[in-house]
Amino acid sequence: MPEPDASVAALLELDRRHVWHPYGPMPGRQEPLVVSSASGVRLTLADGSGELVDGMSSWWSAIHGYNHPVLNEAARDQLGRMSHVMFGGLTHEPAVRLAKLLVDMSPDGLEHVFLADSGSVSVEVAVKMCLQYWRSLGRPEKRRLLTWRGGYHGDTWHPMSVCDPEGGMHDLWSGVLPRQVFADAPPGPYEEEYADRLRELIGRHAHELAAVIVEPVVQGAGGMRFHSPAYLRVLREACDAHDVLLVFDEIATGFGRTGALFAAEHAAVSPDVMCVGKALTGGYLTMAATLCSSRVAEGISRGEVPVLAHGPTFMGNPLAAAVACASVELLLGQDWRAEVKRIESGLREGLAEAAALPGVRDVRVLGAIGVVQLDHDVDMAAATRAAAREGVWLRPFRDLVYTMPPYVTGDADVARITRAVCAAAKEG
Numbered sequence: 001m002p003e004p005d006a007s008v009a010a011l012l013e014l015d016r017r018h019v020w021h022p023y024g025p026m027p028g029r030q031e032p033l034v035v036s037s038a039s040g041v042r043l044t045l046a047d048g049s050g051e052l053v054d055g056m057s058s059w060w061s062a063i064h065g066y067n068h069p070v071l072n073e074a075a076r077d078q079l080g081r082m083s084h085v086m087f088g089g090l091t092h093e094p095a096v097r098l099a100k101l102l103v104d105m106s107p108d109g110l111e112h113v114f115l116a117d118s119g120s121v122s123v124e125v126a127v128k129m130c131l132q133y134w135r136s137l138g139r140p141e142k143r144r145l146l147t148w149r150g151g152y153h154g155d156t157w158h159p160m161s162v163c164d165p166e167g168g169m170h171d172l173w174s175g176v177l178p179r180q181v182f183a184d185a186p187p188g189p190y191e192e193e194y195a196d197r198l199r200e201l202i203g204r205h206a207h208e209l210a211a212v213i214v215e216p217v218v219q220g221a222g223g224m225r226f227h228s229p230a231y232l233r234v235l236r237e238a239c240d241a242h243d244v245l246l247v248f249d250e251i252a253t254g255f256g257r258t259g260a261l262f263a264a265e266h267a268a269v270s271p272d273v274m275c276v277g278k279a280l281t282g283g284y285l286t287m288a289a290t291l292c293s294s295r296v297a298e299g300i301s302r303g304e305v306p307v308l309a310h311g312p313t314f315m316g317n318p319l320a321a322a323v324a325c326a327s328v329e330l331l332l333g334q335d336w337r338a339e340v341k342r343i344e345s346g347l348r349e350g351l352a353e354a355a356a357l358p359g360v361r362d363v364r365v366l367g368a369i370g371v372v373q374l375d376h377d378v379d380m381a382a383a384t385r386a387a388a389r390e391g392v393w394l395r396p397f398r399d400l401v402y403t404m405p406p407y408v409t410g411d412a413d414v415a416r417i418t419r420a421v422c423a424a425a426k427e428g
């Protein structure tokens with residue numbers, strides 16, 4: 001390890017003094033690594049210690065890797081035209097093209113697109129759509145949400161209210177957040193008895209429910225749990241039977257991550273509202289979207305207040321929209337299914353040995369997602385260091401060491417990532 005460069009040490013000192021990090025204290029007690037650039041699947045560290053293969057896709061987003069010539073070109077081209085313009089009363093080609101691409105690729109029946117500026121905001125908008133739909137139909141009492149324990153939907157107000165109530169992420173706000181209805185997290189395999197309980201709970205609360213909101217097939221930041229897609233059909237049927245809207249949060253699972261373009265496809269189910277984000281711009285810029293059916297849009301339009309009262313300053317940002325179009329076209333223009341399958345095989349093979357490690361409770365792989373669950377909370381710093389020694393960037397949390405690499409990760413780098421996951425699981 002070379003001596004840390006003085007400018008890197010100075011940067012870290014300023015970082016500690018002034019910069020909030022996700023879920024971080026202020027003043028900072030975290031020791032982030034300084035990244036100077038990123039290209040392909042590699043992050044270059046500013047301290048001269050070398051490169052790390054990114055096992056995280058910058059939290060599910062950088063599916064094509066970093067510094068991609070096609071995405072760079074799309075950004076440069078759009079910069080030369082217009083990096084931003086207000087969306088109220090104006091529109092532009094990148095936003096319209098993106099909306100059309102999203103409608104065409106999404107599960108059937110989703111026709112209208114709200115371009116939000118982060119995943120959490122797209123969930124807020126989804127909730128607003130559902131509550132406003134029932135209000136417009138003269139049923140304002142239908143304003144609660146039903147969700148699964150073990151979920152995660154973001155850090156703003158309504159999303160926090162449907163995060164896992166026992167997950168510890170938002171304990172501070174219990175009693176202050178809107179009170180929602182929680183069903184147990186779905187078991188991995190399909191169990192009719194659990195499905196019956198889910199149906200019963202939806203039926204019992206239907207009079208006050210605006211919507212059911214879940215992460216389909218993979219519950220991500222709340223625990224990296226996978227479940228049978230058959231539960232999505234149970235939700236769809238129960239929501240239809242009891243006049244409740246169904247929202248799928250595909251922010252993490254969208255754009256191919258689970259081996260289907262959207263996780264809903266595993267069950268051939270369409271929600272009434274769907275949130276996407278993260279990989280939408282290939283991880284380049286902050287943009288998310290909320291899609292809804294004509295039933296929802298027309299319902300809202302029939303109300304006393306016939307508009308969806310939401311319009312952030314950076315809504316439909318042309319730069320983000322142009323890059324999102326390029327990212328989606330890049331994805332659809334290649335055999336992404338084969339790439340995700342290839343990564344899935346590499347993760348299965350490489351993580352098989354983790355199952356035999358002491359302290360490992362479970363190993364699971366789905367699409368380009370690999371998870372090792374321990375029987376104890378991981379020592380995050382030790383696990384991150386162990387992965388970095390293998391040349392890989394991982395961000396373990398709670399009892400989980402996990403990876404979701406960019407789809408362009410080559411076989412040798414997938415193997416390197418799985419070695420790093422095993423090392424982090426051993427040493428964390």
Ligand code: PMP
Binds near residue numbers: 119123152
């Ligand atoms: N929903 C899910 C399923 C997520 O994984 C996330 C981000 N981890 C969010 C919502 C919130 O998205 P953002 O961080 O962009 O606000």
